[in-house]
Amino acid sequence: MKHFKITLFVAMLVVFLVACGGEEETGSEPNESSSNPTGDEETGDSSEMNSEKTELNMALSVDPDGLDPHRTTAASTFQITNNIYDTLVKVTPDGEFEEGLAESWETSDDGLTITFTLRDGVVFHNGREMTAEDVKYSFERLKGEESPRAGDFANIVEINVIDEKTVEFVTEELNVALLSNFAYPWTAIVPEEASNDLRNNPVGTGPFKLEEWIPQQHLVLVKNEDYYDPAHLEKVTFKMMPDATSQVSALQAGELDVIGLTGDLVGQFEGNDQFTILENQANSIQLMAMNLENEALSDVRVRQAIDLAVDKQALIEAVWWGYGEEIGSHYPPILKEYVDTNDTITYDPERAKELLAEAGYAEGLELDMYLPASYQAYVDAGQVIADELSKVGITANIEIVEWATWLSDVYTNRQYDLTVVGHTGRLDPYVLLSRYHTESGENYFNYSNERVDEILTLVQKERDEDVRVALYQEMQEILAEEVPALYIQSPTILMVTASDVAGFKTYPIDIYEMKDVYFTN
Amino acid sequence: MLNFIIQRLLSGIGVLFFISIITFVVLMWIPGNPALLSLGTDATPEKVEALKESMGLHVPWYEQYINWLIGFLSGDWGTSYVFGEEILILITQRLPVTLSLAALSLTIAIPFAVMFGVISALYQNKWIDYMARSLMQLGDAVPQFWLALLFLVFFAAGYGWFPVAGFTPMEEGFWVSVHSILLPSIVLAIGQVGPLIRIIRSSMLSSLEQDYMLMTRVNGLSRTRAIGKYALRGAIIAPLTIVGMQLAGILGGAVLVESIFALPGIGRLLLMAVEQRDLILLQGVVFFITSAVVIVNIITDILYRLVNPMIRFGGNHE
């Protein structure tokens, strides 16, 4: 029961060793490239740690939505708070669970109760020692009315402090993936005395402390000397730079050490040994959702026709410059329950026209496509798909809406025909798939399938891992066949670092772990 | 005079009241809300309602407006959802950036405008006048966001003469700080030069035609001295008061320019508030900006009256 394993897709860490002639950096061809299968060991000829250089600068596109982990769902927050706070359980780059603030844990035979023994001598940034009471307080705060995640933890009905170092959680219904609930960065342990202003003045037990945060400018973290596994870096500065061009220029000018990247910009760094390009498969997927409330789209033949009409490889090439892996169902290939469904429906515009004619839309069909403005890739993908659909006689009227409008009109009120968006996976595959349940509030496809509902009920209780995997795979196949959405790809996360940066790892949840990062000589 | 000032102040208050209601009502109609944004793709209707209630978003708009007004008058402008910080503090944090930007761009724009405006008035319809007017027209026609984009590509990213983004505060050295906002200031200045030249040129022209200019010539003053001593002064008073009115233009330009150069000023705060549906912040910033414009206009009107008591209001200034 202890783990369900996520095999991280071979995290490619490509190093281009360049025959570099003096000042000429960009003109030379890469003559050798090596890849590293795990992504956790570094590059370059000198992996020796540079003890002089201990300050790192990294670019972020947006500010965190506050630094209170219990009061937001924004990924931008957890990427940073993960370094300030700590959780009971931690997750490794390849999806295993390991000890965090909890030294060990034990699950009762019925699977309903889990008991954690806490690590000794952990102190908050304010100097007070952490106890089991703090764990109880933090989870009660996470379940509180102001917490957007409260619903996810409703299953925990009792939190009992056994002694100073032992705490017990009792759940109402069996959830086989219970442990994962204690590894997410929003389950951070916080001290009650600082809880009023965690948003701006975070106090945690993590490897870094907040020194300064000036929104839209920068956020500075400094090393916490008391941490049980101290960081290598003394100081990490996150600079807020919304513009990708600025980030690239600043990295090239040496003002930054790490940036995220889009596929079109990879060429700026390829073949340059001053930089290292990191490529990792993300635990997320991108799709074009279809609203089954629409009469035409409620017909499975129309949905299949749409899938047949789009050349996904060309789409990935056009929008993401080929950095992404094609998918046929609602599941990222890096998770071990993944089953390849790419061949269920393959690109065939002629067949698409036939299916449309069969469904009674030989004369053509008009649909409204809403695209979220803040995500340029989704806007681009929508345009390419609309162009492909026009070739089989489907007119997609594009409207670009702001994210807030998208969330209210498209996602919550389900007033749309087509929309392009991404979904991030969790440590528990159930969370990724549960939105297809007929009754789910997140089922913005308005999809309903009895077998899918049944599978979703079964997997939560099924303690035999093989049976569970089989159920998840069956569900992927159903979705690939019935296509409530056009499944596009699982994206590749691209990052570029200066070549003396080492130890930068990626995780199956969206976090940056800065404590393992260091500079080489 | 006192009557005029009181009358002007009263009408200013009326305008501000109107603005505050209009923005509030307009903002209430904007789809999307902070509760939803906070939940993201985890949102379900039940979760949204619960969170809305805990954020105080479920009360009707007029009640929210009255609460806002009472708070505003007592100096409490509310707390931003996005930043979790008091709005007054957020505005004062960002004001120095936008003010430095405005000040630097005017410092660049005014000498140019005075030079070109005066020369083109003196040599009316000569080639130099045409050149100055063409430049002014070009400055008017170039979209500032495009100019900002080109400058960023060539001077910052391309040649590396300027930092690509970010603001260095004054505390870290005057010249470093100026350097960090020079490029965006030039962009804003180019937008300001056109209107300024136009005003200086036309007021210079009309002041050259004034009777006192004829008198000075009759009294035997040289043309150059007459221009330097009287015409120029007459011509510059008007534009100086109009610099105040340019404030609206600078603030408008700052919205796009600040976001392209990633400067943490009022303009970017505003765009952020729109995108994040942080309505209370948006209301605060919009009201702050419009009040500034209204107040500056009142001061300008009063100054204008003081300088030239004969002016009649209601007409245009041409």
Place this chain on the structure above:
Amino acid sequence: MSRLRNNKLFVLGIILVSMVVGLCAVSFFYLPHDPNVMNTKERLLSPSVEYLLGTDQFGRDILSRIMVSSRYALFIGLVSVSIGAAIGLFIGAIAATSKGIIQGLLMRMIDGLMAFPGILLAMMLVAVLGEGLWNAVLAIGIFMIPVFARLSYSLVLDQKDELYIKAAQSYGTSRTRIIFKHLLPTIMPRIITQFSASIGNAILIESSLSFLGLGVQPPDASWGLMLSESRQYTLTYPFLSVPPGIILVITVLGFNLIGDAVNDSMVKRRAAA
């Protein structure tokens, strides 16, 4: 009029606007390529005989997209200024011919609208109305109201006390009739001047809105939108941001030059009279 013809800047303005109007007219009969059809294999190409201005990030012909965009620019410019002029004229005339509360209220409203700097008002309106061509037209139209309201207010105020109006009033002519029959014809030339000067501004605002993604919606092209899309490629393919910017400058410059020249000649004519 002969004075206008001798004004070199006016002639330049006419040439520039004719170029854009010509480009727009041609776009209805001939386009080098389909402006919306993608060909991602031929993306981000430099100018060539096949693609005179190169291709964009989806392999669409930039020249064709610029030509099609000119339709939107001219359309939005004309229609939104018309809306602004009509409503502004109405409000201004009413305010000038009323007394007390109504006059005060209307002019405070106009002052209030004027206090919104630059595109802020248009941005807020689009946020409420939703993105898209028509909403952008409406938002820019509303943005244009104060200029016309103020102008017509002061013009009507000037005319109100003229003898012929007094005479008409003494015959018992109704207010509406006086406004339409006597006032409007007299102030129309000045309004038309302002109209031509505002078109350039309206086109600029449209491009700013489109740049922010609030105007014309893809896949349709608009110069502002093309510039916004070029932002991502400023490092890899900077040329993408050049053609739409230049055509935008040409258009706005042309309309501004015409407006200015007409305005100058009006001022002179009044001075001469």
